[in-house]
Amino acid sequence: MTRRRLIGLAAGGLVLAGLAGGYGFWRLGEGPDGGATAFSREVVDRQDRLLRPFQTDDDMWRFPGAVGAVDPLFLRMLKAYEDRRFSSHPGVDPLALGRAAGQWLANGRIVSGGSTLAMQVARLIDKREDGRSLFVKLREMARAVRLRQTLGEERILDLYLSLAPYGGNVEGIRAASLAYFGKEPRRLSPGEAALLVALPQAPETRRPDRFPERARRARDRVLDRMLLAGVLKPEQVAAGKAEHVPTARRAMPAFAWHASAEAVAAEPGRRVHRLTLDRGHQEALEALVRERARAAGAKISAGLVAIDHRSGEVIARIGAADPLDTERQGAVDMTRAIRSPGSALKPFIYALAYEAGLAHPETLIEDRPQRFGSYAPVNFDRGYQGTVSTRNALQMSLNVPAVALLEAVGPQRFMSRLEQAGVRPALPRGEVPGLAIGLGGVGLRLVDLAALYAGLARLGDMPALIERRDLPAPPAPRPLAEEAAAWAVGDILTDAPAPESALTGRYAYKTGTSYGFRDAWAIGFDGQRTIAVWVGRPDGSSIPGLTGRTAAAPILFDAFARLGPYAPLPGRPAHLQALTNSQLPPPLRRFGAAREEAGDTRELKIAFPPDGVRIDLGAAAGPMEQLPVRTVGGRPPFTVLVDGRPVARFGAQRQANVAPDGPGFTTLSVIDAEGRSASVTVRVE
Known part of the structure; x- marks a missing residue:
């Protein structure tokens, strides 16, 4: 051992021994322990996968680090490179300190600080002025010893993983892994781990998005050191050096844009917001909606809500085709916007008529020109079908039969039933419910329609929609229709003609088109999921030719396909008989017959x-x-x-x-x- 090294070890040992036992040294180590650090707020899905993070108030991307959430290879490399004796010293490494002291004595200045991970954490927590003076180093040493004794080994590592700088407004390994690799740090390649070890040493001059060659050289030096330390094998080092160094930062995840912003706005003090959404489903359906809206034309947006109607949990909610597209007014959440539903409410008119005994699916009804006071509805195609069953009238979405049934049910009674189920239809101020509400003369939100159809899927038992996992239990389901009526309507909608290139008979669904071709709707369900789709322009302007069948229904059927295997619809209830028109009681064979006679x-x-x-x-x-x-x-x-x-x-x-x-x-x-x-x-x- 050289004379210089002996002097250094002696000096370091004396300083450490003298100060470690003194009260002054302990007092010098007083300071924050990292508990008050501000971290980015997170919105996560049903499996705690990140949907969308938000920057801290000081515009940083910073997440709490945890040893258990990081690739063990990275931790081994970090310790081998930064602090080989991390698990055996009290926060300050006497051997490293001796080396630093020897260099100081020999050169008259601090050449290397001999910093341990605990000393680096102390510096990151304090955020005081940096310096290489003896006092600064003594303070770091005292803080490191105190933190190690009060927090323990794992917490020291957690703090390093949370606070280590990675360039710009990125701090902590999780933020760095997301920014540079677009993934969580649970699984890292040797090259990725080496880069993340190297960057905190000089975060601004090694940033791969600005200085990729410097970042590559620093990474390769870490890989070479890991080979000498026995952490990596030669083939791992070679593979790590062959890896591409990212030359640009990736955007942070931004799924469920509107739902995430809504959750954070509702509880700004909560750091982690847990939703029922499924990130895989959300990502797949966002891509579908974005693709179809762009293909539909300029300024067109779309919204989608997908529900697991067995539980009432929302598994995907898309408020706009592209939240950042100003031309399509992406900032507007179309799942919450009040729009005219067109014919989408007709199934509930039929359900209420069936429930009240006014009609049956096989009851015959007239589709002919008819006036209801001053109101004279016409069909979408301006034609009439004559005498049809109510089953066919609903499948073909005929307007005159729907209005006739609504008149018999009563518009106010119909509106009251929707309100009892938890839906609040919007009418112009001073207006009372009239027959026009059956054809879209009322305002509803996409989430309202999704909930209503989920009630049909559950045979009349409408669930309260659940989107937050961290709030009290939602209200109990509310009655929407009797079981027999709800099943009959679902059975009718199953045979509604599917859009082109899709199979009829798999999903119960209904389309709607609002007056003036402003809104196109398609809502449907299978045995497990209910999906509602809206297409149009957020400003409410007309789009000639826009219809629910051509614009929204194809998205609906593709959305079902992307959510996984088909779930069969429930079979006919045991107490419900299949009857033909001739088997019905005389008053039910033809709608209105009894009233016409008496x-x-x-x-x-x-x-x-x-x-x-x-x-x-x-x-x-x-x-x-x-x-x-x-x-x-x-x-x-x-x-x-x-x-x-x-x-x-x-x-x-x-x-x-x-x-x-x-x-x-x-x-x-x-x-x-x-x-x-x-x-x-x-x-x-």
Whole structure:
């Protein structure tokens, strides 16, 4: 051993021995322990896979490091390169310190600091001014000894893995692995591990995205050292040196853009947000939606919601074709936007009619020109099919039969059923539900339609959608329709014609197209999953030729294919018989037959407005709006009286708009063709 090395060892030993036992040395080591470090917020999926991280308030990418989440090869290489005796010293390595002290004595200045991993962690935590003075090194030594005694070996490693600098705004091995390799650091190649060992030594001058050749040389030096240390075999070193050095940083994962932002905004103080989404499904469906929206044309976006309806968990939610595409208004979350559903609500009209005993799938119904008061619906193709079964009417999405059934069910009753199930349809201010709601005259969100169809898939038991795993349990499922009615509608929708190049009979689905070709919808389910798709322009502008069948249905069927094997739909309930039209009771063989023969003999009632209610018709702001009056029961035609004065007459549409004399209490009365009457008193404001 040389004289210089002996002097160094002696000097180092004396300094360490003297200071380690002193109270002053222990006090010098006081400081933070890393517990207050700010880390990036994370949104993770159902398997804790990263969906989208968010930068810290100081614009850093920094994640908590953990020994168990890092490739063991990297840890062996790190210790061999930075701190060979990491597990045997108290935070300061006397041999390394001796070497540094000898160099200092020989050169009159600090040549190498003999830093251990614990000393580097102390420096990273303190974030004080860097320096190579003796006092700075003594403080690092004291901090290292104190941290090692208070935190332990594994926690020291965790802190290094969290705080080591990797260039720019990247700190910690996880952020570095994601930024340079696009993957978690659980599995690293020898070349990747060597690069991550080398970068913290000179993070700014070895950044591979700026200085790839310097990064390569530093990596190769680490590989050579690992060969000499016996950590790597020659073939591993050769393979590591042959690996490509990344020349650009990768973008951090950004899946479920809108869902992630929504979760963080709801609880900004939470660091990890756990969603029910499945990253694999989310990634596959995002690619599908992006591809189809771009192919559809300029400014067109799309949204998609996929649910495991057995549990109500949302497994994928896509708010836009491309969140960063300003031309397509990607910032708008179209799964939450209120839009006209077109014909997508028709299945629930039929379900309620079946449940109420007004019709059966084999009941015959007329598809002919018909007026419902002032409302005269026409079919999408402007043609009529004549007499059809309600089964065929729903499969062909005929408008006149749907409106006829809705009139019999009652628009308010239909809306109330949706609201009882947890859906809040939107109507213009001051409007009351009318027959137009069956053809899209109401606003709904994509998530609402997904939930409603999930209720059909569950045979009438509508689940509360779950998207967060870290919140209290959601409400219990709510009734949407009786089991027999829900199954019958699902069975009908299974035979709806599939889009081109797809098989009919696998999925129960329905399309919808809003007025003016503004929104295209397709919603369907199999035995396990419910998927809802919207296509259109977020600004609501018209797209000539846009329909649910041509724009949204192909995405729906491809989405099912990408989610995995087909899950069979439930079979016919045991108590539900398959009947032909001739086997039905006479009143159910043809819709409306009984009422045509004898009229509606139910008790006459005013369904709206309710007795005693206050109604704001805008009297304080100027001319009052008209007040809708709607009846159930009785036999048309009907006469409406306001404070005893006849003001209107209506028939089968069962609704009329009247004008009260002014603000204050008003009595509304209705008299039917048989002389039966009903009255309510309301306060007009």
